[in-house]
Amino acid sequence: MDKDKMARQFTEAIPHARALAMQIDHLGDGVAEMSMPYDARFIGDPDTGVIHGGAVSALLDTCCGASVVCHPASKGGTATIGLRIDYMRAATPGQRIRTRAECYHVTRSVAFVRATAMDDDSDRPVASATGTFTVEGGA
Amino acid sequence: MSEGSFVKPRGGRPEPVQVVKQRRDAALNALVHGVPYIKYLGIEFDRRGDELTAVLPFDDKLIGNPLLPALHGGVTAAFLEVTAIIGLSWASLWEEIETGRIDTQTLVAGNLPRLPKTIDFTVDYLRTGLPRDAYARAKVNRSGRRYASVHVEAWQDNRARAFAQATGHFLMPRLDG
Numbered sequence: 001m002d003k004d005k006m007a008r009q010f011t012e013a014i015p016h017a018r019a020l021a022m023q024i025d026h027l028g029d030g031v032a033e034m035s036m037p038y039d040a041r042f043i044g045d046p047d048t049g050v051i052h053g054g055a056v057s058a059l060l061d062t063c064c065g066a067s068v069v070c071h072p073a074s075k076g077g078t079a080t081i082g083l084r085i086d087y088m089r090a091a092t093p094g095q096r097i098r099t100r101a102e103c104y105h106v107t108r109s110v111a112f113v114r115a116t117a118m119d120d121d122s123d124r125p126v127a128s129a130t131g132t133f134t135v136e137g138g139a
Numbered sequence: 140m141s142e143g144s145f146v147k148p149r150g151g152r153p154e155p156v157q158v159v160k161q162r163r164d165a166a167l168n169a170l171v172h173g174v175p176y177i178k179y180l181g182i183e184f185d186r187r188g189d190e191l192t193a194v195l196p197f198d199d200k201l202i203g204n205p206l207l208p209a210l211h212g213g214v215t216a217a218f219l220e221v222t223a224i225i226g227l228s229w230a231s232l233w234e235e236i237e238t239g240r241i242d243t244q245t246l247v248a249g250n251l252p253r254l255p256k257t258i259d260f261t262v263d264y265l266r267t268g269l270p271r272d273a274y275a276r277a278k279v280n281r282s283g284r285r286y287a288s289v290h291v292e293a294w295q296d297n298r299a300r301a302f303a304q305a306t307g308h309f310l311m312p313r314l315d316g
Contacts, residue, residue, distance in 0.1 A: 016211035019200040043175040045254060052176035053257045054220045058213025062203075065212070077204070080212035084261040 030103035032066035049093035060129045067101035068111040068133045075137030083131040091126045095119040162243045169246040193222040195273040210268025219305040223289040226277025253312035260307035
């Protein structure tokens with residue numbers, strides 16, 4: 001409950017997450033699911049209307065951070081150390097982008113995360129990410 | 140150094156510097172302002188000859204941590220990726236514009252070349268992004284017919300103290316359409 005509340009506040013207090021209308025869909029122990037609506041302002045390819053990779057990166061980064069914050073070993077906020085994103089295909093214009101991040105390992109100082117981004121066709125991911133994040137309040 | 144001194148004469152006498160600058164700036168503007176997401180983030184490009192510097196003016200909506208406050212890591216990633224894509228596209232476009240193979244008028248009219256597509260992008264966060272303007276420059280490591288590798292560095296007050304850097308691979312647009 002407290003972790004849930006903390007992670008929700010963490011995301012809702014982020015101006016850039018609000019600006020992109022990001023929403024938390026699910027939070028568990030070290031797991032976060034977030035999504036954002038299609039928006040013409042975030043188009044990267046004017047010919048096709050496909051969302052810019054940077055907007056997908058922003059959602060993946062936020063979702064990864066949320067999964068770190070709601071990991072049982074986390075005591076506070078976090079910051080990204082490194083993030084790699086693979087773009088497998090263009091997201092279908094008009095569809096919501098959904099991401100799922102899993103914080104699969106935490107040390108005293110570093111949290112390791114992997115994440116996937118999808119549109120309505122969840123069998124074919126749009127992008128995948130792996131990241132490392134700081135662990136705050138660690139001993 | 141004056142920009143005109145770089146200009147290869149197009150059929151005899153060198154072109155007046157204003158004509159050259161106008162053509163280059165028009166091409167760059169068409170490239171940058173055709174993308175809604177670049178406009179949304181407020182990114183502009185400074186041009187000196189063929190060198191581009193991306194500028195991200197600070198705005199409240201770019202904040203990721205309101206307590207510090209700090210730029211959102213996703214904004215930093217997006218800024219680096221935009222810089223890489225435009226830098227790469229500009230480098231390949233430059234030759235076309237200078238030799239006259241691409242007519243600036245058709246660019247300005249909205250017939251933009253297809254942009255490179257990101258294959259992968261790896262961001263290295265070095266320092267907290269402060270709540271102030273950020274700058275970035277891209278370096279094309281290699282640009283082949285199909286694939287390209289680009290490195291980007293972003294800094295704020297001090298050019299020598301980058302707050303983030305990234306390397307990415309890109310799929311080049313097919314020349315046959």
